[in-house]
Amino acid sequence: MARNVLVLAEIRNGALRPVSFECIAAGRTVAEGGTVTAALIGEGAGFADDLIHRGADKVVTVTGDGLESYTPDGWVGALQSVCLELKPDVVFLGHTGIGRDLAPRFAMRNTAGMVSDVTDLKLEGDQILFTRPVYAGKAFVTQIVKQGLIVATIRPNNLAALPVDSVRSGNVSEMAAPALDLRTVIKEIVRNTAGGVDLTSAKIVVSGGRGVKSAEGFKPLRELAVVLGAAVGASRAAADAGYCDYAMQVGQTGKTVTPDLYIACGISGAIQHLAGMSASKVIVAINKDPEAPIFKVADYGIVGDLFEVVPLLTQEFKTLLGR
């Protein structure tokens, strides 16, 4: 059953987000002979080729007043224009700040069904069967959209992107979005982002909790992260205590991460923290309390003082990796 798929591609800090490539790959899985089109809103015409090399057949760039930065009215309107033109059967977005904010409104505008935070999908007969976590990751459901347009947001780092095929070519077109009344106006963006490796797409995450005890306490974690090429994350308690930026927070109210390796240092393992990292492939816990709940979800546990263990680990990895 051929399906035309539309993917909203996102740019962050001057680069395409890996989840956009993952959405294109998902699009290819469900297209079955249909077309996969990636839409870039506001900026980014220069990224069209990268999207095609990752599996898109076509790229549409949408420009218009006030579309340079995200606003719900502007971007829902822009995506709607693309949708009216292309009449897709499926729309995929990343389960990112923008995707979460935009997709429900967009779905409602099209009286469409939507599946949020998809971690896996496959074809079954005529249906796309989506898998997603519920109850903070304690259970999973499979879900279908029974009729009409299918909208889904895809959790970063769960579906594989396609490898770069630099000989692939495709059609790139431009579209002007109609002028819209942008009711929600952005006044200011305060960047709390620590920079470095993007947490949501990192292959390895080293996280610290209240157990790091101070902002300086994150230093040994950062050193380990540098050796591993990892991003640094944190628990809510560490962010609340001012040891680090909220941008680093992992969990229900923070970021959801699914790295190959998650190293939790001085984190007790509250359910709200687990909600953001329990789908990691391998979990390591370093905690001085042998009863800490984090050990229940860990593959490898070290009962000990993180200030002793983490620098030793950094040394071991340096030797192992020759860095």
Added chain:
Amino acid sequence: MEILVLLKQTFDTEAKVTVKDGRILDDDATLVINPYDEYAVEEGLKLREAGGGTVTVVSVGGDRVEEALRRALAMGADEAALIEAPAGADEFTTASLLAAWARGKQFDIVLAGNVSVDTGAGQTALRFAEAMNLPHAAAALKLEVAGNKATVHRDAEGDTEVVEVPLPALITAQQGLNEPRYPSVPGIMKAKRKSIARVGAAELGVDAPARTEVTSVFQAQQNRRNTIIKGSPAEQAKQLTELLRGEAKVI
């Protein structure tokens, strides 16, 4: 100021989740106000305390949802309505029912939760805003209302975005917005005497059958190794690196 709060009752996520015969067993589970909706109720009460008006809470759900609405009344909400949930309702259905109920009523601000902790969908409130043609600002960490506009500090993947939105608007709450109050004893007594308006789904004349269907539910397969590494810190560090490379193959 007329304030509406969209409130969902959820399973307490701290509780153990058991899947049996393809469904989550929640018949005996403790049900609570979705934590993010509790922030929304608190924010509504604070707005009323500052500028007068009424706080109305509305929920789509079954009979047990009365408990959650009663708790919101005990916290200080003025009125509550319970819309009967049709079988198999999804976020499209729920938002359509809420919108049909709210249409024609006057609200200056609608507060809701960012996401419900059981289904983790994060759709219903924004769908409601779309259906009502209201602007929105999601994941609020701080809300200030002055005249006919609201200034919202919102969480945008860890960055803070300061946005301005004309009222009426929908604002969803993120953790950090406030500390919800506990119901007081007089509040609880008063809430007992209040009536909760019951609305049948059919009365609203909404035809919004679910667009989605859950086809199976299964317990998360952890299969974690749960290996505790023993020895001196130096030995532990060495063993862990070796296991991560050899056994787990992630390095």
